Amino acid sequence: MPRIQHLNSPAFLRLGLPFSEIVRVDDTLYLSGQxxxxxxxxxxxxxxxxxxxxxxxxxxxxxxxxxxxxxxxVVKCTVMLADMADWPAFNAVYTRFFSKPYPARSAFGAKQLALGSRLEIEAMAVVGERT
Incomplete structure (x- = not known):
């Protein structure tokens, strides 16, 4: 049976959003979109x-x-962009937060995102030893 934990910081809880900040299933972390x-x-x-x-x-x-x-x-990111023309600008910022070898990544254009945002990023991470 998998071990499931809902991880929420006090700052996240204060926002009162209807989802968890991170859900941990065994050694995999599923982060809500940011x-x-x-x-x-x-x-x-x-x-x-x-x-x-x-x-x-x-x-x-x-x-x-x-x-x-x-x-x-982090092993995987999914990027939602309100305008795919922003792809190069996003990549320039992204490479300041990750280094080679980069996490796996996919991206897609979205007609509209919450709060009028230009992007949303979802991430998955794995806890444990690296090879």
């Missing part, structure tokens, strides 16, 4: 795609670190 919202709020970081991408990735990093994990544990 947008470029400023800490402790649902307000998007001002400055367009670069600012939102940086804040979304910071949100993922802070969520992982709060629960004792790191960006090195």
């Amino acid at each position: 947008m470029g919202t400023l800490p402790d709020s649902l307000q998007l970081a001002p400055g367009g795609i670069e600012a939102e991408a940086e804040q979304a990735l910071r949100n993922i990093q802070q969520s992982l670190e709060h629960h004792g994990f790191s960006m090195r544990d």
Whole structure:
């Protein structure tokens, strides 16, 4: 039987959202999608795609670190972009948060995202020894 934990930081719980920050199933972490919202709020970081991408990735990093994990544990990201023309700008920010070998990744264009966001990033991570 799998071991399932719902991991929620106090800051995340204060937002009152109807989902968990991270769900851990055995050694796999499923992170809820992150947008470029400023800490402790649902307000998007001002400055367009670069600012939102940086804040979304910071949100993922802070969520992982709060629960004792790191960006090195991330194995897969799914990126939703409101405009696929933002792909190069997103990649420039993404490579500041991850290093080679990069996590697996997929992306798709979305007609509309919550809060009017330019992007949302979902991540999966694995806890354990690296080979």
